[in-house]
Amino acid sequence: MFTFNPAFEAPTGSPIRELFKYLAQPGMISFAGGYPASDLFDREGLDAAAARASQQSTLCLQYGPTDGLAVLKEQLAQLMTRRGTPCAPQALLVTTGSQQGFDLLLRVMVAPGDVVLVEQPAYPATLQALKLQQADVVTVPVDQNGLDVAALAALLEAGLVRPPKLLYTVPTFANPTGATLSLERRMALLKLAARHHFLIVEDDPYGDLRFSGTALPSLLALSDQVPGSRDWVVHFSSLSKIVAPGLRVGWMVAHAEILRRCVVAKQTVDLCSSPWTQAIAAEYLASGALERHLPRIVDAYAVKCRTLCDALDEHLGDAIAFHRPAGGMFVWAQLTGGENASDTLRACIERNVMFVPGVAFYKDNIDLAALRLSFAAPGVAEIETGVQRMKQALALV
Numbered sequence: 128m129f130t131f132n133p134a135f136e137a138p139t140g141s142p143i144r145e146l147f148k149y150l151a152q153p154g155m156i157s158f159a160g161g162y163p164a165s166d167l168f169d170r171e172g173l174d175a176a177a178a179r180a181s182q183q184s185t186l187c188l189q190y191g192p193t194d195g196l197a198v199l200k201e202q203l204a205q206l207m208t209r210r211g212t213p214c215a216p217q218a219l220l221v222t223t224g225s226q227q228g229f230d231l232l233l234r235v236m237v238a239p240g241d242v243v244l245v246e247q248p249a250y251p252a253t254l255q256a257l258k259l260q261q262a263d264v265v266t267v268p269v270d271q272n273g274l275d276v277a278a279l280a281a282l283l284e285a286g287l288v289r290p291p292k293l294l295y296t297v298p299t300f301a302n303p304t305g306a307t308l309s310l311e312r313r314m315a316l317l318k319l320a321a322r323h324h325f326l327i328v329e330d331d332p333y334g335d336l337r338f339s340g341t342a343l344p345s346l347l348a349l350s351d352q353v354p355g356s357r358d359w360v361v362h363f364s365s366l367s368k369i370v371a372p373g374l375r376v377g378w379m380v381a382h383a384e385i386l387r388r389c390v391v392a393k394q395t396v397d398l399c400s401s402p403w404t405q406a407i408a409a410e411y412l413a414s415g416a417l418e419r420h421l422p423r424i425v426d427a428y429a430v431k432c433r434t435l436c437d438a439l440d441e442h443l444g445d446a447i448a449f450h451r452p453a454g455g456m457f458v459w460a461q462l463t464g465g466e467n468a469s470d471t472l473r474a475c476i477e478r479n480v481m482f483v484p485g486v487a488f489y490k491d492n493i494d495l496a497a498l499r500l501s502f503a504a505p506g507v508a509e510i511e512t513g514v515q516r517m518k519q520a521l522a523l524v
């Protein structure tokens with residue numbers, strides 16, 4: 128009856144959100160969503176920040192500037208500086224979650240048919256956004272050290288792809304692989320971007336959730352050391368995983384010419400991100416609450432990650448292969464007995480445990496044996512029980 132925009136003619140929704148209906152199943156243990164643990168939200172700190180924010184009614188009840196409240200931009204610039212990636216508040220655009228930032232960037236940069244490089248396996252919403260934008264998506268493989276930059280170089284230098292507009296990567300504690308891009312690869316990637324003039328989209332919602340090892344500088348920070356690369360990095364981050372996704376506070380740092388256009392795009396999307404939650408976030412950050420609370424989250428996730436990995440080793444043994452991540456929220460694994468992870472998921476759902484089958488993270492060359500397990504939301508005892516149920520589902524008992 129209707130004539131839709133061709134990109135929305137037969138849209139497929141998020142494969143992860145499709146699984147949400149099973150969450151209502153009584154007793155379900157979910158390793159599926161990328162949800163932070165609700166019991167680790169800093170309720171006290173956020174309530175206090177909200178009380179202070181509400182005293183500034185003109186700031187938080189009125190429309191705000193499209194690029195974000197100045198008080199929040201100042202706090203986010205300071206947060207970036209503490210992370211070792213100094214940036215000026217003017218170089219930063221506040222977005223409604225970092226998810227919106229990527230959408231704005233695509234509107235500004237990518238015309239239908241433009242080549243966009245994406246690490247694979249990839250965050251599904253990125254694949255979805257690129258599909259709706261009708262980009263020509265070319266995938267680049269990853270391994271346990273993140274994006275295979277040598278494979279990317281070979282692709283570019285052999286002229287196997289048309290010049291790409293941008294490359295999307297989650298270099299630190301990736302979703303879904305948990306992998307972190309090595310320093311050597313970071314430098315090599317920046318050199319490639321400077322030589323081939325494509326934007327590196329550095330998506331960094333998980334970098335602060337490190338359990339072990341030392342932090343690596345972001346691509347944006349390192350770009351100062353690689354001549355000609357600084358302008359080619361767009362950096363996204365978010366308070367979703369370290370404070371609360373309900374705030375919907377994310378931000379992007381990019382060249383002024385890009386940012387200016389993203390602001391125009393954002394004007395037509397939502398005029399501005401909620402000044403109410405921006406003011407709460409600004410108060411929260413200014414009070415030092417993040418620095419006080421974050422170690423609790425990191426410590427708890429470290430324990431949960433260890434519990435999951437130990438339980439997989441103990442209960443599933445050789446039936447599953449995975450690398451222990453040094454941070455983030457995800458364990459990426461492969462079933463080694465020739466099972467299709469989607470079939471295993473069905474058997475698991477019957478036993479009240481679920482995960483995301485790897486197929487959700489691929490555009491092509493799907494690894495049917497792969498799956499993503501998130502350890503952030505379930506409790507320690509649930510993690511143990513969940514893995515035992517997976518063992519039953521895999522008929523290993």
Ligand code: PMP
Nearest residue numbers: 161224225226250302365367377
């Ligand atoms: N990027 C990645 C890699 C993510 O995993 C997520 C959330 N799952 C996002 C972006 C979106 O986060 P936000 O809540 O800031 O929109």
